[in-house]
Amino acid sequence: MIEVENLTKRYGPTLAVSDVSFQVQKGEILGFLGPNGAGKTTTMRIITGFLSASAGRVRVAGFDVAEAPLEAKKRVGYLPENPPVYTDMTVNEYLAFVGRIKGLRGSELKKRIGEVSEKCAVTDVQNRQIGKLSKGYRQRVGLAQALIHNPDVLILDEPTSGLDPKQIIETRELIKGLAGQHTVILSTHILPEVSKTCQRVVVINKGTVVAVGAPDELTARLQGYGTVLVTAEGPAPEIMSKLQTVAGVNLVEPLDAVGARVTLEVHTEKDHDVRAELARAVVESGWGLLELKTSGMSLEDIFLKLTTRDLTEEAAAQQEPPAADGESIAVN
Amino acid sequence: MRNILAMAGKEIRSYFHSPIAYLVMAVYSVLCGFFFYSFTATYVVQTFRMQAMGGAGMPNMTINDYVIRPLFQGVLSIVLLLLIPMITMRLYAEEKRSGTIELLLTSPITDLQIILGKFLGAFLLFGTMIVITFGFIGTLFIYGNPFAKPLIAQALGFLLFGGALLALGMWISTFTKNQIIAAVVSFSAFLLFYVLNWVTAYSNGAVSRVMAYMSLTTHFDAFAKGVVDLKDLVYYLSVIVLGIFLTARSVEALKGRA
Numbered sequence: 334m335i336e337v338e339n340l341t342k343r344y345g346p347t348l349a350v351s352d353v354s355f356q357v358q359k360g361e362i363l364g365f366l367g368p369n370g371a372g373k374t375t376t377m378r379i380i381t382g383f384l385s386a387s388a389g390r391v392r393v394a395g396f397d398v399a400e401a402p403l404e405a406k407k408r409v410g411y412l413p414e415n416p417p418v419y420t421d422m423t424v425n426e427y428l429a430f431v432g433r434i435k436g437l438r439g440s441e442l443k444k445r446i447g448e449v450s451e452k453c454a455v456t457d458v459q460n461r462q463i464g465k466l467s468k469g470y471r472q473r474v475g476l477a478q479a480l481i482h483n484p485d486v487l488i489l490d491e492p493t494s495g496l497d498p499k500q501i502i503e504t505r506e507l508i509k510g511l512a513g514q515h516t517v518i519l520s521t522h523i524l525p526e527v528s529k530t531c532q533r534v535v536v537i538n539k540g541t542v543v544a545v546g547a548p549d550e551l552t553a554r555l556q557g558y559g560t561v562l563v564t565a566e567g568p569a570p571e572i573m574s575k576l577q578t579v580a581g582v583n584l585v586e587p588l589d590a591v592g593a594r595v596t597l598e599v600h601t602e603k604d605h606d607v608r609a610e611l612a613r614a615v616v617e618s619g620w621g622l623l624e625l626k627t628s629g630m631s632l633e634d635i636f637l638k639l640t641t642r643d644l645t646e647e648a649a650a651q652q653e654p655p656a657a658d659g660e661s662i663a664v665n
Numbered sequence: 666m667r668n669i670l671a672m673a674g675k676e677i678r679s680y681f682h683s684p685i686a687y688l689v690m691a692v693y694s695v696l697c698g699f700f701f702y703s704f705t706a707t708y709v710v711q712t713f714r715m716q717a718m719g720g721a722g723m724p725n726m727t728i729n730d731y732v733i734r735p736l737f738q739g740v741l742s743i744v745l746l747l748l749i750p751m752i753t754m755r756l757y758a759e760e761k762r763s764g765t766i767e768l769l770l771t772s773p774i775t776d777l778q779i780i781l782g783k784f785l786g787a788f789l790l791f792g793t794m795i796v797i798t799f800g801f802i803g804t805l806f807i808y809g810n811p812f813a814k815p816l817i818a819q820a821l822g823f824l825l826f827g828g829a830l831l832a833l834g835m836w837i838s839t840f841t842k843n844q845i846i847a848a849v850v851s852f853s854a855f856l857l858f859y860v861l862n863w864v865t866a867y868s869n870g871a872v873s874r875v876m877a878y879m880s881l882t883t884h885f886d887a888f889a890k891g892v893v894d895l896k897d898l899v900y901y902l903s904v905i906v907l908g909i910f911l912t913a914r915s916v917e918a919l920k921g922r923a
Contacts, residue, residue, distance in 0.1 A: 378767075381767075381771040382770070382771055383767050383770050383771050383920065384920050384921070385920045385921055403773045403774075403775070404773075406771060406772060406773040407773040409771065411767070411768075411771045413764060413767045413768075415764045416764075417763070417764050417765040417766075417767050417768035418763075418765070419675075419679065419763070419765060420763070421679060421682040421683060422678070422679075422682070426678070430671065430674075430675050431768065431772070433667070433668075433671035434668060434671050434672065434769070434772045434773075434774045435772055435773060435774075436773055438667070478768070482773075
C-alpha cells in the first residue's frame with residue numbers, strides 16, 4: 334500500500350533522512366520508532382506530500398506522491414503531532430471544512446461527519462469551539478479530521494503524545510480498531526506503544542533505518558540467548574557451580590549478594606526453557622529458592638541497543654521520563 | 666472552483682469569528698466618515714464663498730471633483746495602506762503558527778486553489794469597505810446631484826488598488842509565523858510603493874520614470890478622475906497576478922525547507 338524507496342531529505346547541509354526504504358502492506362499497522370529528531374516526522378511529511386523529497390520516491394496505493402500528488406493525497410489521512418485544528422471553529426464547522434477540501438459534498442459530507450464524530454467520540458462536543466476543548470478532545474478531533482474522507486492510508490505522528498494515561502489507552506484502542514480497513518503508519522518514541530499496537534516496526538535513528546520487523550522478531554533477533562534471574566539462599570560458589578551443570582545453561586554470573594542471599598544471572602541457550610531444572614537443582618541441594626524469573630530483553634533494551642551504537646550521552650536525554658512515567662501508569 | 670469557495674468561506678468565517686473583521690470595518694467607517702465629512706464641509710463653505718463673491722470667474726465646482734475624487738484619491742488609498750495588512754497578515758502566518766498549514770498542504774486541493782480561496786476571502790472582507798464608502802457617497806445623491814458614471818471607474822480603481830495590495834500582503838504573509846511581522850513588513854512595502862513616484866520631483870531619468878510607473882499612486886489618478894485607462898487596468902491586474910504567483914512560489918518553497 335505504501336512503498337518508500339531510497340528516500341533522502343536534506344535541509345541544506347544536514348541530512349534529515351538518508352536512503353530510507355520500507356513497505357507497508359494493506360491493513361497493516363506499522364510502528365515508526367526512533368528517538369526525537371531521528372527523521373520520523375520528516376519521513377511522514379514526505380509520505381503525506383507536505384514536504385518534497387531530495388531523492389527517492391514514495392508511492393501510496395500506486396500513486397507517486399511527487400508526480401500525482403492529488404491522487405495520493407485523496408488516499409491519505411494525516412494527523413500531525415499537533416492536531417491541525419482551527420481553534421476558532423466548532424468541531425462541526427471544522428469537520429465540515431476539512432471534508433469539503435477533501436472532496437466531500439452535501440449529504441455524503443453530513444454522513445461522514447456523523448460517522449467520524451461517533452468513531453472518535455467527539456459527538457458530545459460537536460458544537461463546542463475547538464479552542465476550548467482539552468488536549469485529548471483536540472487529538473480526537475484531529476483523528477476525526479484524518480478519517481473524514483475514509484482514506485486507505487492513515488499517517489499518525491505521535492498520536493498519543495501529551496495525553497493522559499486513560500486517553501492513551503483509548504487512542505490506542507481506536508487505532509487498533511482501524512487496522513484492516515485502513516493501513517496505518519504511526520510514529521512514536523514511546524516503546525510499549527509499539528508492542529501494544531503495531532504488527533511491524535521500523536526503527537529509525539539519525540535518518541537511517543536500523544531495523545525492520547515484528548516486535549517479537551526484533552526481540553528474538555537481537556537477544557540471541559535467554560536470561561533467567563535466580564535468587565537463592567546459600568553459598569554462592571556452590572550454587573553457581575551446581576547451576577552450571579544444568580543442561581542448556583551457558584553461563585552463570587553473580588549479580589548481587591546480600592548476606593547469604595545471592596542473585597545470579599543465568600544465560601541459557603536460545604529457545605530453551607530451563608527454569609524448572611534450575612528450581613529443582615536449587616531445592617534438591619537444600620538451598621532456599623527465593624525468586625526465579627526470566628528476564629527477556631525488553632523493547633527498551635533493543636531500542637537502546639539499536640540507537641545508541643554511536644551515541645551515548647544523548648541517549649539519556651532521549652529517554653523522556655514524563656512519557657515513560659505516564660506509560661507505566663497506563664500499563665498498571 | 667468548489668475547493669476555492671470552500672477555502673474562501675473558511676477565511677470569511679475566520680475573519681468574523683475573530684475581532685479583525687469588525688475592527689477593520691469600524692476603523693474604516695470612522696476614518697472614511699471623517700474624511701467624507703471634511704471634504705463635504707469644505708466644499709459647502711467654498712461654494713458659499715464663491716457665490717458671495719458674485720460668482721465672477723468662478724470655476725465649475727462639482728461635487729465629483731471636490732468631494733468624491735479627493736475622497737477616493739488621497740485618503741482612501743492611505744487608509745487602505747493601513748488596513749489591508751490587517752486583513753492579509755493572518756492569511757498564511759496564522760496557518761503556519763497553528764500548524765494547520767500541514768492540513769491544507771496535505772489535502773487533495775492544489776496550492777493555487779488554496780491561494781485563490783484565501784485571496785477571494787480577503788477580497789470579500791475588503792469589499793465591505795467599498796460598500797461603506799458608497800454608503801457615504803449615497804448621501805450626496807440625496808442632497809445634491811453628482812454624476813453617477815465616474816463612480817463606476819472609481820469603484821473599479823478602488824477594488825483593483827485593494828486587490829493589488831491584498832495579493833502582495835498575502836505573499837508577505839507566507840514568510841513568517843508572526844502576524845505582526847507580516848503586518849509591519851506589508852505596511853512598509855505598501856508605503857514605499859505608494860510614494861515611489863516622488864522620485865519624479867527631483868529626477869527625470871529612465872530609472873525614475875520606471876519607478877514612477879511602478880508606483881501604486883500613479884495608476885490610481887486616472888481612476889479617481891473617473892477614467893478607465895487600459896494601462897492602469899493592466900498595471901493593477903499584473904500586480905495581482907504577480908502577487909498570486911509569488912505566493913505560489915513561496916508556498917512551493919515551504920515544501921522544500923519545512
